[in-house]
Amino acid sequence: MAAIKFFEPYPIFMKRARGSHIWDVDDNEYVDYLMSYGALVLGHGAKPVRDSVEAVMDSLGTTVFGTPTEGEFAYGMTLRDIYHPGGSVRLTNSGLEATTLAVRLARAHTGRRKIAKFEGHYHGAVDRLLFSYSPEVARAGNAKSPVPIADSADVDKGMLSDSIVLPFNDWEPTERILTRDAKDLACVIMEPFEEGVIPGEMNFMNNLRRLTRDLEIPLIFDEVKTGFRVRLGGATEFYSIMPEIACLGKIIGGGLPIGAVVGEADILAHLDPRGRQGTVVFHSGTFNGNPLSINVGKATIDALSRPGEFDLLRRRTHRLKGGVSAALAERDIPHQMAGEGGMFNVYFTSKPVRNYRDVRSSDLRLRRFLDLELITNGVYLKPENRYCLSLAHSNEDVSVTKERFAKSVDNLTASVAS
Ligand SMILES: Cc1ncc(COP(=O)(O)O)c(C=O)c1O
Numbered sequence: 001m002a003a004i005k006f007f008e009p010y011p012i013f014m015k016r017a018r019g020s021h022i023w024d025v026d027d028n029e030y031v032d033y034l035m036s037y038g039a040l041v042l043g044h045g046a047k048p049v050r051d052s053v054e055a056v057m058d059s060l061g062t063t064v065f066g067t068p069t070e071g072e073f074a075y076g077m078t079l080r081d082i083y084h085p086g087g088s089v090r091l092t093n094s095g096l097e098a099t100t101l102a103v104r105l106a107r108a109h110t111g112r113r114k115i116a117k118f119e120g121h122y123h124g125a126v127d128r129l130l131f132s133y134s135p136e137v138a139r140a141g142n143a144k145s146p147v148p149i150a151d152s153a154d155v156d157k158g159m160l161s162d163s164i165v166l167p168f169n170d171w172e173p174t175e176r177i178l179t180r181d182a183k184d185l186a187c188v189i190m191e192p193f194e195e196g197v198i199p200g201e202m203n204f205m206n207n208l209r210r211l212t213r214d215l216e217i218p219l220i221f222d223e224v225k226t227g228f229r230v231r232l233g234g235a236t237e238f239y240s241i242m243p244e245i246a247c248l249g250k251i252i253g254g255g256l257p258i259g260a261v262v263g264e265a266d267i268l269a270h271l272d273p274r275g276r277q278g279t280v281v282f283h284s285g286t287f288n289g290n291p292l293s294i295n296v297g298k299a300t301i302d303a304l305s306r307p308g309e310f311d312l313l314r315r316r317t318h319r320l321k322g323g324v325s326a327a328l329a330e331r332d333i334p335h336q337m338a339g340e341g342g343m344f345n346v347y348f349t350s351k352p353v354r355n356y357r358d359v360r361s362s363d364l365r366l367r368r369f370l371d372l373e374l375i376t377n378g379v380y381l382k383p384e385n386r387y388c389l390s391l392a393h394s395n396e397d398v399s400v401t402k403e404r405f406a407k408s409v410d411n412l413t414a415s416v417a418s
Pocket of ligand 1 (some may be wrong): 122124223225250
């Protein structure tokens with residue numbers, strides 16, 4: 001998907017939101033499952049968010065200092081203690097800035113150039129990582145030895161020779177490729193759950209952790225989608241696997257721009273400007289660690305971390321996921337469900353969905369039409385995107401959505417039949 005807001009036949013302009021609901025410019029109301037791509041885990045305009053926006057102006061008197069602040073330090077430590085106890089943290093303004101910085105740190109630390117990523121995994125709109133995210137399968141080579149394909153017209157073709165593509169959840173070729181290229185590899189970056197929902201299988205993840213450690217290749221978990229959503233401690237907690245670096249974004253800003261790199265202190269030490277010349281990674285950003293994102297992010301994480309809250313999110317999500325699957329099963333529509341914690345997705349295929357090629361061989365056209373039908377029936381998600389719930393989604397929202405989902409499937413089936 002080369003643009004965040006566009007979809008065929010045309011995107012819908014929204015004008016207002018509250019809790020789990022949004023309204024378009026024609027005053028149609030929707031239950032929102034986009035939740036700004038998962039960033040809004042408390043819902044739209046949640047009270048802790050509103051209060052902390054006001055508190056920043058009232059107590060700090062500004063939106064940005066351009067200096068370190070106590071709040072920035074404290075929030076950084078909170079993220080560090082959850083994602084890499086004993087490590088270090090650096091805040092950025094977005095997820096893509098976090099992944100970009102993580103890869104730059106890995107290159108500086110290892111002195112190696114090549115970057116390995118998994119086919120179908122997204123790490124932000126930055127040229128260095130925009131390869132083999134959504135390649136045409138016919139051009140992407142054999143499933144067991146995929147070739148790097150540029151996702152964007154500006155990607156330097158020469159750069160692709162330093163880009164390695166790995167097949168997700170396929171251990172034998174992954175091991176072969178990593179072993180072959182180990183001496184040139186600066187890092188392996190991955191979404192531990194592809195598209196935020198398709199899990200790396202436990203054996204695969206354990207093998208990957210062991211091998212990258214043995215080969216001394218830093219492993220980067222891109223947790224921009226999964227952080228605070230598959231578990232409070234993200235995929236790192238889910239797998240009990242500690243990567244050298246985790247990248248965070250979305251939820252940690254509570255709806256304001258932010259990103260974070262959390263990881264091994266000796267890798268992040270390259271950010272110390274007092275280091276020896278030639279070892280320092282230049283990192284800057286006018287709004288890095290700004291008080292608004294920090295305070296809203298902190299209020300969000302505090303609310304989500306209160307006893308029972310994450311479980312509530314998980315239970316509601318589970319209920320809707322079950323309802324979607326049941327509606328399809330009752331109608332004999334082959335499908336696979338995926339997702340953990342506060343998000344899930346559905347794929348129309350009878351085969352298990354374990355990686356990008358499986359997603360691409362599912363019925364994406366049916367999925368697109370169903371999503372458009374859902375929008376017509378007051379359920380909003382960007383077509384083909386995952387469902388993200390929030391603490392504002394009530395049991396009633398879930399019940400209404402289940403009904404609307406069944407109705408949308410029936411409408412679509414009837415229109416195909418006629
Ligand atoms: C896994 C992953 N990494 C990185 C990014 C980029 O984050 P941002 O859009 O904040 O730049 C995204 C955005 O969706 C993402 O899902």
